[in-house]
Amino acid sequence: MVKSVRYGMLGCGMMGQEHLRNLALIDGAQVVAIIEPDKTMQSRCSELVPNAQFFDSLDEMLNADLALQAIVITTPNYQHADQLLELFEKTDLPILVEKPVVSNLAQVAKIKAAAAKHPAPVWVAMEYRYMPPVNQFRKQILDGDVGDMKMLSIREHRFPFLEKVNDWNRFNVKSGGTLVEKCCHFFDLMRLLTGSEVKRVYASTGQDCNHLDEKYDGETPDIIDNAFVVVDFESGQRASLDLNMFAEGSRYQEEICAIGPKAKLECFVPGPGRFWPTQTLGDAPIPKVVLSPRQPKGPIEADIPVDGTLLAAGDHNGSTFYQHLGFYKAITENAPVDVSIEDGLRAVVIGLAAQQSAKTGLSVTLTDNGFSYLTEE
Structure with a gap:
């Protein structure tokens, strides 16, 4: 029933x-x-x-x-x-x-x-946790395909912020800033994939192309549109984020790479299908995961298709469905919560620390077990 x-x-x-x-x-x-x-x-x-x-x-x-x-x-x-x-x-x-x-x-x-x-x-x-290609990427890391992962990089090259009601997403004070609004997803992924907590963040950002000719009550948007962020973990692992929000011509929107002593593992995720120019380029790209062992050399590619019904239901490669299915089971079957309030808060704090680092030009050390931060002298 x-x-x-x-x-x-x-x-x-x-x-x-x-x-x-x-x-x-x-x-x-x-x-x-x-x-x-x-x-x-x-x-x-x-x-x-x-x-x-x-x-x-x-x-x-x-x-x-x-x-x-x-x-x-x-x-x-x-x-x-x-x-x-x-x-x-x-x-x-x-x-x-x-x-x-x-x-x-x-x-x-x-x-x-x-x-x-x-x-x-x-x-x-x-x-982003629930996108089928990202889920497969995580599984192969847990299975030991790269060995003890040492480096993790996430690249998102995408379209500018979309228009929202009253364009609230144009200002840091309402959105938290791009590295919170857009990128807490990626800092959450970094914590999930490393299994470790962040100890230090350094960021360099820019507002170079988007929304510069817009005005709201006389104010120009202050939201950044590109960034590099370096993240050091308590485990000794390191991660980086490469964000660009005026690169919507890219074949893949997200590219995630994990490297360990055994191999390199890559995940390629296309952006929303509704933005892909099918009339000129044909069908939208299919997500894939690529394993590149050190020995024997030679990449092993695997397509990770997403169900068409789920693609039609949203812009996140089916992940919103899988997320809601998990929440539904937490309600009806007492299944565990995958992404807790603690997870959500930690991801935001990393983003806020990155915003602070970009503002000051200094690296930022996380304190209070990852729930606060201190700008380094």
Whole structure:
């Protein structure tokens, strides 16, 4: 017998609608309530979930007789922390919250303490963990294909930030900054793949191409569009991030590389299929994983296709579906939470430390077991 879960959504813009499409693929998942102030977004959501009710506030939604069983937060970044704290205070419901959990360092301790008292699962949405090619990449690392991994690099060469409601993602104060908004995914992956905590971060960034001719209330966006970040781990492993957000002509959007004494392992992930020019270039690229042993030399390539239905449901290579399936099982089967509040907070702190490093030109040492940081003299 399929177990039913009734979801309420906080915020339902572009990413929220991806969540709606993927929840629709899970038997038993039903979105019954949505808080979304933008009328255009409301209209689009109504097309996806015509029976859902819209509300103006969290209290109004919680007081309605809807028997909610889970909450999904997909509001703008700067709203996440306050909404989580309100939900922790007023409910004991399971919560899935989009990254980043917080957008500034002052919010970390409050969220960490409140989450520790919450009786239900709390899951942070880190979609990149669940992309099939990345999952295969991780499996081969765990299987020992490269040996004891020493170096890890992540390259994302992609399109600029998309337009959001009121373009909140154009400013650091609302987004947390590019290295938080966009890149906490990658710092989460680094922690996952190394199995270690970060001890030091150094970043060099630029705002060189994107949004420079835009104005909002007389202010020019301050969001960076390219970066190099070097990350040192307590284990002695090192990782790097190469980000560029004016490189949408790339065949692959993400390229991840792990190197150990036995081999090099690479993962190639294309960007959203809707941006690929099929009329001129044909079908979109297929994700792949490539193992290059030292002996005998010669790369071993494996295509890792993603189910077409999942590709059509969002921009993240099927990962939003697998993430929601895990959250659904955490609710209905008491399965473990893959990405905890602690995971989400640590990833944000690394991003904030990188932003601080870029601002000061100094490396930044993480303190308090990875929940705070100190700029080096």
